[in-house]
Amino acid sequence: MEQRLSFITLGAKNLDSLKNFYVEKFKWTPVKTDGIVFFKMNGFILALFPADELAQDVGVQSGAPGFKQFTLAINYRSEQEVDGIFDTLEKRGVKVIKAPQKASWGGYSGYVADSEDNLWEIAYNPFLEMDAEGNVAGHE
Amino acid sequence: MEQRLSFITLGAKNLDSLKNFYVEKFKWTPVKTDGIVFFKMNGFILALFPADELAQDVGVQSGAPGFKQFTLAINYRSEQEVDGIFDTLEKRGVKVIKAPQKASWGGYSGYVADSEDNLWEIAYNPFLEMDAEGNVAGHE
Numbered sequence: 277m278e279q280r281l282s283f284i285t286l287g288a289k290n291l292d293s294l295k296n297f298y299v300e301k302f303k304w305t306p307v308k309t310d311g312i313v314f315f316k317m318n319g320f321i322l323a324l325f326p327a328d329e330l331a332q333d334v335g336v337q338s339g340a341p342g343f344k345q346f347t348l349a350i351n352y353r354s355e356q357e358v359d360g361i362f363d364t365l366e367k368r369g370v371k372v373i374k375a376p377q378k379a380s381w382g383g384y385s386g387y388v389a390d391s392e393d394n395l396w397e398i399a400y401n402p403f404l405e406m407d408a409e410g411n412v413a414g415h416e
Numbered sequence: 417m418e419q420r421l422s423f424i425t426l427g428a429k430n431l432d433s434l435k436n437f438y439v440e441k442f443k444w445t446p447v448k449t450d451g452i453v454f455f456k457m458n459g460f461i462l463a464l465f466p467a468d469e470l471a472q473d474v475g476v477q478s479g480a481p482g483f484k485q486f487t488l489a490i491n492y493r494s495e496q497e498v499d500g501i502f503d504t505l506e507k508r509g510v511k512v513i514k515a516p517q518k519a520s521w522g523g524y525s526g527y528v529a530d531s532e533d534n535l536w537e538i539a540y541n542p543f544l545e546m547d548a549e550g551n552v553a554g555h556e
Contacts, residue, residue: 277442277443277444279442279444279445279455279456279457280457280458281424281457281458281462284421284424284488286532286534288532289532290531290532293531294530294531294532296531297530297531298530300508301505301508301509301510301530302417302419302505303417304417304419305419315419316419317419317420317421317459318420318421318459318460318549318550318551319457319458319459319460319551320458320459320460322421344484344485344486345484346484346486348424365441365442368440368441369441370441390434390437390438390441391430391433391434391436391437392426392428392429392430392434394426409458410458411458411459
């Protein structure tokens with residue numbers, strides 16, 4: 277798997293107040309604020325998303341032991357690439373938490389866990405602009 | 417505060433096995449493996465660090481409620497810049513968890529919390545190479 281990252285998503289108890297913290301205290305500018313908040317960082321996106329909806333996307337209970345309330349993500353350029361990464365990781369014995377599938381937000385994604393239950397989403401997002409090196413350049 | 421990030425640090429229960437996961441399953445190459453593990457990503461470093469040592473660095477108990485076992489960091493180019501950021505954030509009412517101070521690893525750092533106890537380290541690290549945009553270019 278390429279050694280890069282596209283998203284860090286923090287599960288929020290109160291999305292509006294957490295967004296306001298980053299806007300008012302850090303003076304950061306979001307590129308998306310409807311239901312999920314995106315801050316474009318240096319090469320990736322810091323996302324804020326209600327923790328219960330994040331858990332639902334993973335397919336676990338929000339308060340489940342082992343669910344750390346945040347996820348990491350690496351994005352690829354097609355559904356086929358995502359499938360290929362899952363095949364490779366499964367062959368290496370990586371625990372698949374959610375097999376890749378069409379997502380409600382219009383993309384295609386699944387989740388694997390590292391050896392300490394940190395969750396990695398592997399996704400194709402048709403709305404995400406990536407440069408040749410895989411850095412996130414923007415979001416439509 | 418600049419809209420970028422220099423480190424994501426995951427607290428590890430078992431540093432060696434977590435490092436091995438990323439090396440053997442993701443096939444990633446660390447740039448540092450002695451006591452702390454660094455993977456150079458796209459513009460920042462993904463660090464693995466024993467969770468109890470991470471808690472100690474923050475100044476909290478490892479199992480304390482609210483300690484999420486991971487931290488985010490933004491690095492600046494001097495101790496003076498770090499002090500300036502802390503001054504600014506304190507004036508805006510941001511909760512300081514640890515005032516900036518000399519760190520055991522040879523740098524200078526402190527921690528603030530966002531409105532949901534996600535911890536941000538603000539640091540100067542003399543061993544970190546940063547490019548003009550603030551991306552992490554390497555680590556000595």
